[in-house]
Amino acid sequence: MKTYDYIIVFKKKNNGKIDGISQLMLLISLIAFIRFSVMYPAYMLIPMIISLLILGWWIFCYTQLRRNVRPSYRLALLLAAVGWYFQPDGIWISLVYLIASVLEKQAKFQEEIAFDAEEIVINSFPKKKYGWEELNNVILKDGMLTVDFKNNKLIQKEVDSEVSPQVETAFNNFVKSHLPQ
Numbered sequence: 782m783k784t785y786d787y788i789i790v791f792k793k794k795n796n797g798k799i800d801g802i803s804q805l806m807l808l809i810s811l812i813a814f815i816r817f818s819v820m821y822p823a824y825m826l827i828p829m830i831i832s833l834l835i836l837g838w839w840i841f842c843y844t845q846l847r848r849n850v851r852p853s854y855r856l857a858l859l860l861a862a863v864g865w866y867f868q869p870d871g872i873w874i875s876l877v878y879l880i881a882s883v884l885e886k887q888a889k890f891q892e893e894i895a896f897d898a899e900e901i902v903i904n905s906f907p908k909k910k911y912g913w914e915e916l917n918n919v920i921l922k923d924g925m926l927t928v929d930f931k932n933n934k935l936i937q938k939e940v941d942s943e944v945s946p947q948v949e950t951a952f953n954n955f956v957k958s959h960l961p962q
Contacts, residue, residue, distance in 0.1 A: 785895035785902070787952055789926055790941040796851065796889050803854035803885060806878065807835055810861035817868060817883045831864035851889070858882035891941070894926065896952075898959060901928070903936075919948050 818825035835857045842852035862878035865871040867880065870895045895902045901916070903909040917929040928936040944952075 783897070785897045786955060788893055788897075789921070789952075790891060790893045791926075791938045792941050799885065799888050800852065800854065801882070804839070805913040806881060807854065807857050807861060810864060810878070811835060814864050824910060827867050828864060831860055831867075831924070834860050835864075852887070853881070853885065855882045857884050858885065863906055892938070894928070894936075896959075913959045914961050916960060918960065921952050921956075934958060 811832055814828035814835075816829045818832070838857040838860070841866070842854060845852040852879075858878050859882040862875045862882060865875035865878055868874070877942065892905070893904045895904065896919075899912075901911045901913070901919075902907075903911075911930075915931055917928070917931050919928050921940070924940050926936075926938055926940055930936075
């Protein structure tokens with residue numbers, strides 16, 4: 782595992798859209814599984830059990846939200862993927878739910894940027910790596926990190942925690958020593 786000289790964590794983003802999409806997917810699954818159980822009573826055991834497990838996890842996520850803890854719908858999406866797998870012709874939908882359950886964590890991951898002598902890495906999805914030669918300037922000032930690229934791209938984000946003036950100065954000096962003149 783690589784060690785970086787500086788890792789700057791950005792403020793947490795609002796995951797409301799991701800949570801909303803996850804909840805919509807779960808609602809669609811619940812409706813489909815309950816409908817299947819009603820239409821085919823002989824095969825109702827697995828869809829009903831999965832529906833109850835999804836509903837239980839959804840309630841757990843709601844209680845987490847009420848306690849100001851960020852919920853994760855990964856497990857419920859995974860259960861929905863299993864439920865769709867057992868549905869007639871549901872394998873493709875199952876794959877979509879499986880992919881959503883895997884990507885939810887990455888989509889909600891708190892973004893950070895790491896600096897070392899060789900490169901700059903933005904820990905997002907997907908991970909982005911840049912060489913120092915691709916940058917015009919990088920500055921950390923007043924809780925804001927600004928990264929100016931030579932291709933006119935600009936990243937400007939608020940830092941998660943307060944940065945002391947000494948660390949700010951040390952970081953800016955580190956950056957100046959690695960930027961091409």
